[in-house]
Amino acid sequence: MLLLREALIKFMEEKMDDLRIIQSHSPNFDNRTLPISLLILHYTGMKTAKEALDKLCSVKSKVSSHYLVFENGEIHHLVPDHKRAWHAGVSSWRGEKNINSCSIGIEIVNCGHNYLNLDGELPRYPKKQMNAVIALSKKIIDQHGQLEFLGHSDIAPSRKKDPGEHFPWQYMASQGIGKWPIVKTNDRRVLFELNDRDRGISIVQQGLAKLGYSAYITGVMDQNTVDIILAVQRRYRQDQVDGILDIMTMEIIKSLLEI
Ligand SMILES: [Zn+2]
Structure with a gap:
C-alpha cells in the first residue's frame, strides 16, 4: 500500500511538473470592464528572463501580463486573472480596441527578433x-x-511581430490550443502585392475583417493590408513571411x- 501511495505521489509530481506556478506580483493593473x-x-x-520579470513588475514600466513563462517551464503569475493587465497596447480585434479588458496575456521568455542567434x-x-x-x-x-488564442501580431499587426514566425502555432493547435487551417496547395504564385488595386482585394479585406483583423475595405493593397497578411503568414505559413498575397495565403x- 505504501509503495502504491509513493508511486502515485511520484506520478502526480511528474504531471504537476509541467505547471510550476510561482505567485509573483506586478503593480501594473486595473479593473476589467469586459468579460x-x-x-x-x-x-x-x-x-534574459530576469530582465523581463523585472520590467513586468516595475511600477515605472507601466507594462505587465498575467503570466510569464520561463524557458525551463517555470510560470510566474504576476496579475490576478480577474484584473486588467497592461500587455496589448494599441490594438484591435473584431472591432474591440480595449483588448486588455477582455484578454489574458501570457508573456513567453524569448529574445525574438531583437536578438537573433x-x-x-x-x-x-x-x-x-x-x-x-x-x-x-x-x-x-x-x-x-473557451477563449480565442491570438498572437500580439494578430491584434497589432503594424506594430508587433510577437510571438513570431518561430512560435510553434501548429503544434499548439495539435494540442487543442488555437485553430489551424486545412490547405492542400503549396502554390506561391503572386495574386496581389503592395499598391495593387482590384475588386478581389476588397473581398480579401472583408474576409480578414470577418476573421477579426483590423482590415479596412479599400480595394488597395495598402500598408495596413500588407501588415495583416504578414501577421497571417507569421502564424500559418511560417516558411515565407513576405506580405504578398499569393495563392497559398489566399487558401x-x-x-x-x-473553421
Ligand atoms: Zn507582445
Whole structure:
C-alpha cells in the first residue's frame, strides 16, 4: 500500500511538473470592464528572463501580463486573472480596441527578433517551455471557458511581430490550443502585392475583417493590408513571411473563414 501511495505521489509530481506556478506580483493593473474572451501570446523580446520579470513588475514600466513563462517551464503569475493587465497596447480585434479588458496575456521568455542567434536564426522555444504554455492555456480554459488564442501580431499587426514566425502555432493547435487551417496547395504564385488595386482585394479585406483583423475595405493593397497578411503568414505559413498575397495565403484565409 505504501509503495502504491509513493508511486502515485511520484506520478502526480511528474504531471504537476509541467505547471510550476510561482505567485509573483506586478503593480501594473486595473479593473476589467469586459468579460474575458481572448488569450494573447507574446514573447518578451529581452535578453534574459530576469530582465523581463523585472520590467513586468516595475511600477515605472507601466507594462505587465498575467503570466510569464520561463524557458525551463517555470510560470510566474504576476496579475490576478480577474484584473486588467497592461500587455496589448494599441490594438484591435473584431472591432474591440480595449483588448486588455477582455484578454489574458501570457508573456513567453524569448529574445525574438531583437536578438537573433549567431547563425541569424530566431531563437527557438524549448519543448519544456511550450508544454508549460499548453498546460497553462488548458488550465485557463478550464477556469474561464473557451477563449480565442491570438498572437500580439494578430491584434497589432503594424506594430508587433510577437510571438513570431518561430512560435510553434501548429503544434499548439495539435494540442487543442488555437485553430489551424486545412490547405492542400503549396502554390506561391503572386495574386496581389503592395499598391495593387482590384475588386478581389476588397473581398480579401472583408474576409480578414470577418476573421477579426483590423482590415479596412479599400480595394488597395495598402500598408495596413500588407501588415495583416504578414501577421497571417507569421502564424500559418511560417516558411515565407513576405506580405504578398499569393495563392497559398489566399487558401489559408479561405480555410480560416470556414473553421
Ligand atoms: Zn507582445
